[in-house]
Amino acid sequence: MGRRWKNLLWWIGVPSLLLAGCEIAFRVIEKHSYSRSAWYEGVSDRMSQGPVDFLFIGTSRTAVGLDTGAFEDEWRKQTGQDVVCVNLGRGFSGAAAHYFGLRELIRRHPESMRHCTVSIEMSTGLLPFHDTWKDDWYFPGNAQLVVDYMRWDDLVRFLGVEGAFDAQAGIVARYLLRSSALVAGRRTVQQTIEWRGQRALRAILARVGAAARTNAHSTLPASRQLRQDAGGVKLQRDLIVDNTSAEALAAQTPRPPCDEQILCQASLMLRGNGGPVAFHEVLVPSYVWRVNDTEVRRNDRREFTAWSDSLGLPIISVPMAVNDDDFPDLSHLRRERVGEYSRSLARAMVASDRLASERKP
Amino acid sequence: MLFNTWTFLAFAVVVFGLYYVLPFRWQNRMLLVASYVFYGAWDWRFLSLILFSTLVDFLVGRRLGQEADAGRRRQWLVLSCVTNLGLLGVFKYLGFFAQSFADLAHLFGWNVGPVTLHIVLPVGISFYTFQTMSYTIDVYRRKLEPVESFQDFALFVAYFPQLVAGPIERASHLLPQLMQPRRIRRDQFFEGSWLIAWGLFKKAVVADNIAPRIDEVFLPGNDWATGGACLVAIYGFAIQIYCDFSGYSDVARGLGKLMGIDIMRNFQIPYIATNPSEFWRRWHISLSTWLRDYLYVPLGGNRGSKLQTYRNLLVTMILGGLWHGAAWTFVLWGVYQGVLLIGHRWFVLDRKWFRRPESRPLSMIERFSSWFLMFHLVCLGWLIFRAKSVEQIGNILRRIVSDFRIDLDEVHILWPVLFFGGILLAYDAWLRNADDPRTRPGWKLLGPIAVTVLAILALVFWPPHIQQFIYFQF
Structure with missing residues (x-):
């Protein structure tokens, strides 16, 4: 074999081996990661093994604010029934990601989904995501969530949306390469490397005497990638406070009609499969109330209530008093009060006649 | 249209596709149209500015070529400078000077009210x-013959790879390449x-992953x-700005090479500099040489007294700032930066009471301590550069100084700086900024591994949000 051929072989063989090795490693990491196991794929696995009674979907407020163990425990106390519930709340997930995930669950487990109550997050009487199919319906940082269960016709619909070429090209590329863990699992691998790297760094620094300063933010729930450090908390607080500025409030525009909102369509899809649907209120500080106490938002609230009433969908409010100190970053409930909220929610759900009729076999 | 977007990829596919099939004269026409499309993608209205500037300098260049009278020639040069600097002054500095004037007046109890001029800064x-002034x-200096073809000159001004963030090319270097048919060699294709x-990689993976953490602190x-x-x-900002800016320059040079055009090198491992003068020979080389040739030297350079030299250095660097x-x-x-250069000049050349014999090379310890000191002086400069206000610098x-400790809650700031800084250091230490990495020792054996690792890192750490290049704002 000539030198040239050897060189060519080296340049093809080594990269191929490395890429194949990474593909395998990425698959292993993804399989054991939070992203996969705690998202729709994980629910699907659980449904293959047995029934799931409650699915809670929403944002990071649901993700960190609802303790499923406390909920199940309280439900058992109130009704004597053992239930299994899964928290699918996730920050920056978006309506379409949940829609596609639910649609996939119905496809794979239609019977299980008929007996599973899906509760969709609400705050201040409004849905957390109000995207329609005419919008750019994904968060750039979490595009893979949308692509995971996307179908060809979804992609065609997305390309029809008037949006940036870059976003569309990115989604198409992800869609076409989604069977490769190198592409589909890259965010998971990135987060795993960052998380493990930071943990190792913390251990090294702790050994040389560095300490964490004691602050109120450590009372935020530690799970699900919520930032607890002072800088992250400040960013989150600034974001909320900025939204309460007079200019921001004046710039509010009405939300699209409920029929057009993806999450509302998701509830109709679940209903169509014969499954019960509810909306659970998460607790929020006064800042969030201030943002949603404008005339525009009051109208949106009225419209949503009328829509859910017309379909008989229950809205579960939680009678629990909170103040702004319960939200260290002005967004997420303090760790100490999560259990109390989860139990209150369980009691409120048990007490809801409308939910009871929804859950009727 | 940013280099690190799908839009640019599509644009580049079309442009290069056409470039490789068109004959020479049509290549230039197509490149000119492509450059205007590239620039107009930000704001098509600013195309009029670049066209105006191009037209003025082309005509002035022609007149300078025809005119023999020194006085008339100087008038033409002044016209060009006034036009170019006038545009720059209005679009870039008018708001700043108006606000500064209002602030100054306020100090003297003269209330002129807040000055708000909504002038959008045209990119690049x-x-x-x-670039056009250098032509x-x-x-004027008769170092260059005026160009005959308006199309070639317009392409020189608007050539898209280096239009919005440099390198600031010299007409004597770029124009002849644009005016002649080009052949792309195999090694040029590889280098490009x-x-x-x-x-x-430097821009999207290193700079953009570090940037959000730095922004938090600032x-x-x-x-x-x-x-x-x-x-x-x-x-972290030292790494970010280097990767952001040198990343842009590398892409620009790479695009040029794929067209058979050589664009000047803008960076030469700047952070290994051991003194301010060396740093400016390694950092933003196209600007520092521009300032030297068109500002420092005309001011008198180092031809006058020591004090005059110091003044020239200071004025040059203030205007550079x-x-x-x-x-x-x-x-x-x-x-x-001016004070650093003056201090260095005084320390190395102008001191009488202690002078190191020039024949004696620096010892290892001297070299290391010079590098260490210089790197930290550069970093102090970056603090001034990055800060939003003078108050923030002090803060x-x-x-x-007063609260120096390592907090475990701030590991998320340290981690990307160490991780991405480490990757950069490993590659830079090996490849030494070589245009052709095949010339580096061990490339034959390690090249495929290095390239694949780079590709995998890019795949994993390519950020979801596209960030503008820092130097676009300048």
């Missing part, structure tokens, strides 16, 4: 203005591809960051 105006000045890949009103976090953020942006922090940064320095 500082770059193409300096007129060189023609490598430069594009490496440049994009948020106005930040009262939580410890001195340790502030110091890490300054080191102001070139970067219309803010007092940039002026301060210019003063700081951060105070925290580094």
Whole structure:
């Protein structure tokens, strides 16, 4: 074999081996990661093994604010029934990601989904995501969530949306390469490397005497990638406070009609499969109330209530008093009060006649 | 249209596709149209500015070529300078000077009210203005023959790879390449591809992953960051700005090479410099040489007394600082760089009481301590450059001195700086900024591994949000 051929072989063989090795490693990491196991794929696995009674979907407020163990425990106390519930709340997930995930669950487990109550997050009487199919319906940082269960016709619909070429090209590329863990699992691998790297760094620094300063933010729930450090908390607080500025409030525009909102369509899809649907209120500080106490938002609230009433969908409010100190970053409930909220929610759900009729076999 | 977007990829596919099939004269026509499309993608209205500037300098160049009378020639040169600097002044500095005047008046109890001029800064105006001015000045100095073809000259001004963030090309270097048919050699093709890949990696993977953590520390009103976090953020910004800017330059040079065009090198491992003078020979080379040739030397350079030389250095660097942006922090940064250069010149050349024999090379310890000191002086400069206000500079320095500790809650700031900084260091230490990495020892054996690792890292750490290049704002 000539030198040239050897060189060519080296340049093809080594990269191929490395890429194949990474593909395998990425698959292993993804399989054991939070992203996969705690998202729709994980629910699907659980449904293959047995029934799931409650699915809670929403944002990071649901993700960190609802303790499923406390909920199940309280439900058992109130009704004597053992239930299994899964928290699918996730920050920056978006309506379409949940829609596609639910649609996939119905496809794979239609019977299980008929007996599973899906509760969709609400705050201040409004849905957390109000995207329609005419919008750019994904968060750039979490595009893979949308692509995971996307179908060809979804992609065609997305390309029809008037949006940036870059976003569309990115989604198409992800869609076409989604069977490769190198592409589909890259965010998971990135987060795993960052998380493990930071943990190792913390251990090294702790050994040389560095300490964490004691602050109120450590009372935020530690799970699900919520930032607890002072800088992250400040960013989150600034974001909320900025939204309460007079200019921001004046710039509010009405939300699209409920029929057009993806999450509302998701509830109709679940209903169509014969499954019960509810909306659970998460607790929020006064800042969030201030943002949603404008005339525009009051109208949106009225419209949503009328829509859910017309379909008989229950809205579960939680009678629990909170103040702004319960939200260290002005967004997420303090760790100490999560259990109390989860139990209150369980009691409120048990007490809801409308939910009871929804859950009727 | 940013280099690190799908839009640019589509644009490049079309442009290069056409470039490789068209004959020479049509290549230039197509490149000119493509360059205007590229620039117009930001704001098509600013195309009129670049066209106006091009037209004025082309005509002035022609007149300078025809005119023999020294006085008339000087008038034509002044016309070009006034036009170019006037545009720059209005679009970049008018708001700043108006506000500064209002602030000054307020100090004297003269209330002129807040000055708000909503002038949008055209992308890359500082770059193409300096580029086109260099042409007129060189023609005036009879170092260059005026160009005959308006199309070639317009392409020289608007050539898209380096239009919005440099390198600031010299007419004597770029124009002849644009005016002649080009052949792309195989090694040029390899070098171009490598430069594009490496440049994009530096920008998108290293700079853009570090940037959000640095931005947090530099948020106005930040009262939580410890001195340790502030110091890490300054080191982080040193890495970010280098990768951001040199990444752009590398992509620009790579694109040029794929067309058979050589664009000047803008960076030469700047952070290994051991003194300020060496740093400016390695950092933003196209600007520092421009300032030297068209400002420092005409001011008198080092031909006068020591004091005159110091003055020339200071004026050059202050204007260099102001070139970067219309803010007092940039002026301060210019003063700081000027003082460093003066201090270095005084220490090395002008001291009588202690002078190191020139024949004796620096020892290892001397070299290391010079490098260490210089790197930290550069970093202090970056603090001035990055800060939002003079007050913030003081605030951060105070925290580094009085509250220096490592907080475990701030590991998320330290981690990306160490991780991405480490990757950069490993590659840079090996490849030494070579255009052709095949010339580096061990490439034959390790090349495929290095390239694949780079590709995998890019795949994993390519950020979801596209960030503008820092130097676009200048």
